[in-house]
Amino acid sequence: MSPLWTSAEIAAATGGAASAEFAVDAVAFDSREVGPGALFFALTGETTDGHKFLEQALASGAAGAVVSQATAHRHVLTSDTMAALENLARASRARMDGVVIGVTGSVGKTGTKEALFDCLDRPEPGQAHRSVKSYNNHTGVPLSLARMPRDTRFGVFEMGMNHAGELATLTRIVRPHIAIVTTIAPAHTEFFDGEEAIADAKGEIFQGLEPGGTAIVPFDSPHRDRLIAAATGHAARIVTFGLGNGADVRAVEVMHGQPGGTFVTAKIGAEKTLSFTLSQPGDHWVANAMAVLAAVDAAGGDLEQAGLALGEMGGLAGRGARFAAPVAGGEALVIDESYNANPASMRATLAVLAATPATRRVAVLGEMRELGEQSGDFHADLAEPVTAAGVEAVLLVGEGMKPLAAALEGRVELVHVPDAASARVSLDAMLRAGDAVLIKGSNGVGLSRVVAALAGRG
Structure with a gap:
């Protein structure tokens, strides 16, 4: 097999100088992710300098490094390692002859990206590549591109943002043939003047579309027409997806609670119909699946194999994974x-909890961050979906949850704690056999540690 990159290719792409000949099979900028044969990028920033971790990376088996400081180890010397990473990403994109798909949205982009990868990779494992974890920012997107094997047929890349202009930059590096916006919802509202501004920022993804490209837009969104306008002039074809009549890719039949998941019949364009079982629960996942099928169809993928893949998907850690934890x-x-939260995703997952059979339903909800001046209202407004979900006990985590605590006072069993460490203690006292417990909050709250503690009991 050909290596991912040779030192000569790295030097040519980055404008650097190689100290010796070497080849690599992986790329990383976090020394903890370095394994044998990897290329380590010593990125420098305001608070860290990757050169300090160079010895650790090499001890872990790195075959070489991209550096901006002299070193005796095998390396490519550049003046700016971050610029070098971006240039290697561009070189990776330039040598790729397959179909590239970009995914963004306020909610559902990681799950949609993972589902799309599964659908495209299933017919021939190894032909698809995607960004791992949530590597969707100014460093994660170039890293994911630089990791793409040269013979990749389908590349799927998640792109995120919390300021206007970020997606415009990222999408011009990715240069997708197909660009998807999953959902527009209040998220990072601290940095935006309303949902319309968020829709405009998400619509920037269409600016990087390759000639002849396809824009995939949520039909049921109140910002549908705004997104279509953003795609017009960049996309040769605009496809809508969703649950409503008129969507180009639409769920025409949805039967929840079927063995193995939700049974869905989808209409894809004027002539194609696909019936499949969707393993992931909730109407939001039905909508996600329509976006996935729209992209598979646009990419020339196998729709029948995609239907099988959607039925086989397991829950993602932090994004719907389920497990049994021993309790008294x-x-x-x-x-x-536990990975992240905003008002829309909170409501969607509370609806999933409502549909989950249990003796008692419990919700552990961490504060939602970056919501700006309306944060209090957004939190208080969760009282209705909490009670509608039949939740009997609620554990709220963080200062930002005070408005919801006040709104739920006297309506449910309620505990409000300041942090994740306190939540671990309180949840131990709260849980009973037969409970179904939803754990969700902004990533910075740290509820993943609560999940890890529960998972470690077995």
Whole structure:
């Protein structure tokens, strides 16, 4: 097999100088992710300098490094390692002859990216590549591109943002043939003047579309027409997806609670129909699946194989994974949604909890961050979906949850704690056998540690 990169290719792409000949099979800028044969980028920033971790990376088996400081180890010397990473990403994109798909949205972009990868990779494992974890920012996107094997047929890249202009930059590096916006919802509102501004920022993804490209837009969104306007002039074809009549790719039949998941019949364009079982619960996942099928169809993928892949998907850690945790007298079902949260995703996952059979439903909800001046209202407004979900016990985490605590006072069993460490203690006292517990909050709250503690009991 050909290496991912040779030192000569790295030097040519970055404008650097190679100290010796070497080849690499992986790329990393976090020394903890370095393994044998990897290329380590010593990135420098305001608070860290990757050159300090160079010895650690090499001890872990790095075959070489991209540096901006002299070193005796095998390296490519550049003046700016971050610029070098971006240039290697551009070189990776330039040598790729397959189909590139970009995914963004306020909610659902990581799950959609993972589902799309599964659907495209299933017919021939190894032909698809995607960004791992949530590597979707100014460093994660170039890293994901630089990691793409040269013979990749389908590349799927998640792109995120919290300021206007960020996606415009990222999408011009990715240069997608197909660009998807999943959902527009209040997120990072601290940095935006309303949802319309968020829609405009998400619509920047269409600016990087390759000639003849396809824009995929949520039909049921109140910002649909705004997104279509953003795509017009950049996309040769605009496809809508969703649940409503008129969507180009639409779920025409949805049967929840079927063995193995949700049974869905989808209409894809005027002539194609696909029936499949969707393993992931909730109407939001039905909508996500329509976006996935729209992209598979646009990419020339195998729709029947995609339907099988959607039925086989497991829950993602932090985004819907489920497991049984031992508690006094039996077990409790844990629904791990700890990775992130905004008002829309909170409502969607509370609806999933409502549909989950249980003796009692418990919600551990961490504060939602970066919501700006409306944060208090957004938190208080969760009282209705909490009670509608039949939640009997609520554990709220963080200062930002005070408005929701006030709104729920006297309506449910309620505990409000300042941090994740306190939540671990309180949840131990709260959980009972037969409970279904949803754990969700902004990533910075640290509820993943609560999930890890529960998972470690087995």
